[in-house]
Amino acid sequence: MxxxxxxxxxxxxxxxxxxxxxxxxxxxxxxxxxxxxxxxxxxxxxxxxxxxxxxxxxxxxxxxxxxxxxxxxxxxxxxxxxxxxxxxxxxxxxxxxPARSRAGTGLRLGNARRECKGLARASLRLDAASVDDLLTAAIDDYGLVTAWQEVIMPTLQAVGRKWEASGEKYVEVEHFLSWHITGALRRGAPRIPADQAAATTLLACVPGEVHTLPLEALAAALIDQGLPVRMFGAAMPAEALVDAVRRTGPAIIGLWAQSRTTANRPLAQHVAAIEWGVRGARRHPLVLTLGPGWAGQTVPGLPRPSGLAEALAVVEAAVGDGVRRPVGR
CATH class of the missing domain: 1.10.1660.10 (Multidrug-efflux Transporter Regulator; Chain: A; Domain 2)
Structure with a gap:
């Protein structure tokens, strides 16, 4: 047998x-x-x-x-x-x-992992304890990147399709699931050691962009790999972003745009051109344009990773190459 x-x-x-x-x-x-x-x-x-x-x-x-x-x-x-x-x-x-059948409340997940179906059921029931348990188990069993790509994202996408097809009837499910995912990502990432407090990577959503979950997943994945991060979250004003870059001198900057209406090519180019350091040896950051909003908004010279695994690989490779690039190279 x-x-x-x-x-x-x-x-x-x-x-x-x-x-x-x-x-x-x-x-x-x-x-x-x-x-x-x-x-x-x-x-x-x-x-x-x-x-x-x-x-x-x-x-x-x-x-x-x-x-x-x-x-x-x-x-x-x-x-x-x-x-x-x-x-x-x-x-x-x-x-x-009157009794009403609610057989159509399930989420369409196709051939997704069975963990997706369990997570979807728990989310539809607004069962907080089960959602937390399932998210934690997925991250523990598969690692953060695989859990995000093969369990969390397919479930989130199914929830999004559900409320779009139901006249926004299930918006509460998406908000509920998103909040618990944020908590699970933070629990799944180790604490940054004190001797690594000088973050090499700055992550922020562009002005007007409020969708932070994929950026939170990248932050957690980087920390999990021992790469410290400064996370600024949703709708970072342009002036505040520039000030933060000048104050901290990050080696890598990730700018997230979910929508084409928020992707800001001039801002990305301006941030990529910021310099610091002593005269004659000035440096500037590697800027990553992250998220579907940058599709069709390609910024010459700036990488646009297609997903979490690729973004993580680009950052790890840049760190291995010394990251902070001399101006003009």
Whole structure:
């Protein structure tokens, strides 16, 4: 028997099932203890292992509670294999107002990692504890860059598509998820050692740009690689940006623009031309134009990395080359 077949035969642990469903492990245990949705083949004194049939029941339970069915009724429906619509109809006499199917509240994630689906379910439920647990687990399991590219971003994009297609009905889900991602990124990055406090990289959104999450991901990834960062966040005024560059003399500057309406080519060129140092050996920064807003706004001589991994690689390579370039080179 292959290891894959053995895993299927043995079943999944409670923690693995919780990640798959997008709930906290305590939720799975509660559904087991309170509503009898535990593994069919559980042996007393041994760790619980969940088979495909056990997990299918829990998935029905999760879908029904997310659709507004009270937990006790959802559990009965899950045990009996009833659908969401049937459970909603059965529950209608005890609930005020007409019963409405909410089967369309799921997010379209295609062939994304299963962690995306769990995170999406938890986000739709506005389940803060589960979202935090799932984000932390993804970063711990895959590393910050892979977690961002293969778990966090696909889920964020699915949420964005959902509210755009629903008349902004799910804006609260995007705000909720974004706030928790910010916290997870900061928790996932180590503290900058005191002897590395002189940051080599300055990151800021261009004036008028308020979308900071991708820049926060880059900041966390750089810190994770031992590369100190000064992060200035959203909508950095042009004068303040120039002052910060002159005061700190960063080796690398990342300017984020989500929209073409905020991408500011003259500002990027001006910042790239700022010089400091002693006469005859003046230096200037390497400026990276980051984000989709710079598409079609290519600034000659300034790199435009296409994503987090590429931006991280450009910074690491520049640091390895000494970064601060003499003027005129």
């Amino acid at each position: 292959s290891s894959n077949e053995h895993d299927k035969a043995a079943g999944l642990s409670t923690g693995a099932v919780a990640r798959r469903l997008g709930v906290a492990p305590t939720t799975v245990r509660t559904w087991d203890q309170r509503y009898g949705l535990g593994p069919d083949a559980h042996t007393p004194g041994k760790h619980r292992r969940w088979t495909a049939a056990d997990i299918a029941r829990l998935e029905r339970m999760s879908a029904l509670t997310m659709a507004g069915v009270p937990p006790a009724e959802a559990a009965r429906a899950a045990r009996e294999g009833r659908s969401s619509a049937t459970a909603l109809a059965a529950d209608a006499p005890t609930r005020p107002g």
